[in-house]
Amino acid sequence: MRDLILGLSLYYAFKTVGSLMRGMHQNRIMHIKKVVFLYLGLAASFLLAGFISQDFSLLIGKNQFGVISTALFFASNMLFIIAFSYFWHHSSKLHRLQAKEFLFFIGVIAAVFLWLHYLIINHIIPRVNILPISDKLLLLFNPISLALAFLLTLVIHPRYKAGVIRTPPWYLSSGVFMYFIGHMMMIYHHLRQESAILPFIYAFLMMMSSIYFLFGFFVASKKYRIRDA
Numbered sequence: 001m002r003d004l005i006l007g008l009s010l011y012y013a014f015k016t017v018g019s020l021m022r023g024m025h026q027n028r029i030m031h032i033k034k035v036v037f038l039y040l041g042l043a044a045s046f047l048l049a050g051f052i053s054q055d056f057s058l059l060i061g062k063n064q065f066g067v068i069s070t071a072l073f074f075a076s077n078m079l080f081i082i083a084f085s086y087f088w089h090h091s092s093k094l095h096r097l098q099a100k101e102f103l104f105f106i107g108v109i110a111a112v113f114l115w116l117h118y119l120i121i122n123h124i125i126p127r128v129n130i131l132p133i134s135d136k137l138l139l140l141f142n143p144i145s146l147a148l149a150f151l152l153t154l155v156i157h158p159r160y161k162a163g164v165i166r167t168p169p170w171y172l173s174s175g176v177f178m179y180f181i182g183h184m185m186m187i188y189h190h191l192r193q194e195s196a197i198l199p200f201i202y203a204f205l206m207m208m209s210s211i212y213f214l215f216g217f218f219v220a221s222k223k224y225r226i227r228d229a
Contacts, residue, residue: 003055003204006048006210012217013041016168019225029165030224032090037220040172043079044213046072047179051206063183070138073183074107077145080176084152087169091159096223101158109152110149115184119143143187150180171216178209 020034052074057066124140153173160170182205189198 002207002210003048003051005207005214006044006051009210009214009217010041010044010048012214012221013037013044016217016220016224017041021219029091032087033165033224036087036169039079039083039086041217043076043083044217046076046079050076067138070142074138074142074145077142077149080149081145081152084149084155084173084176085131088152088155091155091165098158105151105154109151112151116144116147116182119184119188123188127191136184139211143184146180146183150176168216168220168223171212171219175212175216178205182206182209 017038018035020030020037043135050069053066053069055071057069093157118138120143124143153176156169156173157163159165185198185202185205189202
């Protein structure tokens with residue numbers, strides 16, 4: 001069901017991209033969104049491919065963190081990073097963040113990197129020493145890249161609150177947040193396997209993530225179809 005929902009979201013993602021590319025928009029923010037939604041659509045494509053590869057690995061009884069699925073997830077994370085960093089940079093001229101928002105960002109960044117330090121030092125590194133160097137680097141950098149993608153979405157809410165953007169980017173950033181939490185829980189469970197309920201929690205979060213992606217791309221396809229949003 002998760003993959004079907006995410007697959008449907010891709011239809012609306014590239015429908016949105018097509019509308020933005022064909023539109024004659026004078027609004028500066030819409031020119032920014034042309035690039036942002038293109039990369040977000042590509043990121044969602046690699047995310048879906050990663051889930052399909054992971055599902056196939058589980059179906060044949062192999063490790064759910066295989067090299068192919070991890071590489072696809074990593075590619076998805078990098079495209080999310082490009083999309084949100086592009087938005088952050090180019091929309092900064094339209095809205096400047098307040099000092100309290102920067103303090104909030106610093107607090108969240110500190111918490112995320114404390115978690116990454118704990119996860120990587122205590123759980124990932126001790127278990128990847130036997131792997132080839134390419135696989136080892138991929139498994140190490142995948143959670144780091146996902147954390148960076150999540151941190152870059154923090155700019156969305158202030159821009160939304162200031163009226164620079166409307167709901168679609170907010171839905172999509174929420175999808176990345178749900179995916180970030182779910183994926184981190186999935187990694188932790190795979191390495192520790194201490195809780196029987198944890199898989200149900202991260203499966204639910206992954207489902208919610210795909211639903212947010214669907215909402216974001218669907219609403220964008222409607223809002224950006226006729227005029228600036």
